[in-house]
Amino acid sequence: MSLHLGPIFKTLRRHKIAAGLIVLEVGLSCAIICNAVFLIGHRLAAMQLPSGFAEQESVVLQLAPIRKEANVDAATQRDLALLRGLPGVQQASVLNQVPFGDSSNNGGISRSADAARPDANASWYLAGEGWLASSGLRLLAGRDFHPEEYQSLALLRGQPDASIPGVLISRTLAEHFFPGESALGKEVYPGGNKPVKVLGVIETLGRVRPGDVQSQGDYAVVLPVRVGYDAGVYLLRAQAGQREAVIKAARAALLQADRRRVFEPALGIDELRQRHFQQDRYMAWTLALVCLVLLVVTALGIIGLANFWVRQRSRMIGTRRALGATRGQILRYFQLENLLLSALGIALGMVAAYAINLALMLNYQLPRLPLAYLPVGALALLALGQLAVLGPARRAAALPPVQVLRG
Numbered sequence: 001m002s003l004h005l006g007p008i009f010k011t012l013r014r015h016k017i018a019a020g021l022i023v024l025e026v027g028l029s030c031a032i033i034c035n036a037v038f039l040i041g042h043r044l045a046a047m048q049l050p051s052g053f054a055e056q057e058s059v060v061l062q063l064a065p066i067r068k069e070a071n072v073d074a075a076t077q078r079d080l081a082l083l084r085g086l087p088g089v090q091q092a093s094v095l096n097q098v099p100f101g102d103s104s105n106n107g108g109i110s111r112s113a114d115a116a117r118p119d120a121n122a123s124w125y126l127a128g129e130g131w132l133a134s135s136g137l138r139l140l141a142g143r144d145f146h147p148e149e150y151q152s153l154a155l156l157r158g159q160p161d162a163s164i165p166g167v168l169i170s171r172t173l174a175e176h177f178f179p180g181e182s183a184l185g186k187e188v189y190p191g192g193n194k195p196v197k198v199l200g201v202i203e204t205l206g207r208v209r210p211g212d213v214q215s216q217g218d219y220a221v222v223l224p225v226r227v228g229y230d231a232g233v234y235l236l237r238a239q240a241g242q243r244e245a246v247i248k249a250a251r252a253a254l255l256q257a258d259r260r261r262v263f264e265p266a267l268g269i270d271e272l273r274q275r276h277f278q279q280d281r282y283m284a285w286t287l288a289l290v291c292l293v294l295l296v297v298t299a300l301g302i303i304g305l306a307n308f309w310v311r312q313r314s315r316m317i318g319t320r321r322a323l324g325a326t327r328g329q330i331l332r333y334f335q336l337e338n339l340l341l342s343a344l345g346i347a348l349g350m351v352a353a354y355a356i357n358l359a360l361m362l363n364y365q366l367p368r369l370p371l372a373y374l375p376v377g378a379l380a381l382l383a384l385g386q387l388a389v390l391g392p393a394r395r396a397a398a399l400p401p402v403q404v405l406r407g
Helices: 005-014 016-047 072-084 131-135 153-157 171-177 243-257 269-276 278-312 314-322 327-364 373-397 401-406
Strands: 058-061 063-065 089-095 106-110 120-126 139-142 167-170 187-190 196-202 220-223 233-238 261-263
Touching (some): 005 016, 016 373, 058 243, 072 089, 072 233, 072 243, 089 131, 120 171, 131 233, 167 171, 187 220, 233 243, 269 278, 278 314, 278 327, 278 373, 314 327
Parallel strands (some): 120 220, 167 196
Antiparallel strands (some): 063 261, 089 233, 106 120, 106 187, 139 196, 167 220, 187 196
């Protein structure tokens, strides 16, 4: 039996609808699976982005006054003194936000004063004394803020001409602004045309909402600005194994100092991370299930059509077996036929995959689908097609020629 493509094409032309359905099914599966796997990988990568904080040692306390405080700054400093004196507490500070928290303060930052628009969008951390030790962040170069460099946010709001003595920036932002050179001592322009010196570079400092589709990069900046507890959170760093005890002690101490305040549930940054990516995990499992269902449906479609064709071509198969065709040749005939249909479906699927990805990019600002996903998806569907057609093809090859011709 010849395995030239001519007889296969001739047979497929006589079954255009059935062949077309298989091609469309494979193409649709290829387009959806490539994008689904890409989205799963994209979200899983976002979940693994490091924050730079000592997440498992952290305690984030957020509280609010029942009524307006007369002096929030004084109350905040009193609370911090209490918290730092608790057993098991390594350090405590107040920040406007923490990674994966409820609030997110981002802003533009430029390398020059005459930039038409900000060169980058970064998370802005406003941090009071002790922030470096309480966060567990590591300085890659430069220094921490000096005590006299911290300023009160409340006082800054009343001084439009006030300036910030310096900032610390994340390593990724430093490399973005000053590639191949040190950022220390260079000037940046956070949110205006006043230059601010870079005093230090932090090894890893993630955005508050890492992995957001709007994120340009892992850019962050820290300013020596104290916020009140009503506009930020207390960040405590507990000793190993002491986090639960520290939470209980901290709540008790703060309530004893002032019972007019309301607490949010105290969580570690690792727990905030779990909460932040909860929807992403659901999405990843859902997409994985969709991919699995599509693969099963595609395989069942190929098996069903192959069985149908075997029954329809039983006389042809018997004739060819009687003329000397071997079982292997019959088997390879059906496998080659499926290979052609799958290849055509995959080619259409790749075009559709990029069309779907383009729509996602335009509407949801997702990144472009990497080319590497296409050959992986193609090979997976080709292998699936060959496995699915193997059973019907083996049954066709096993048909006794005399019995078939009599039947």
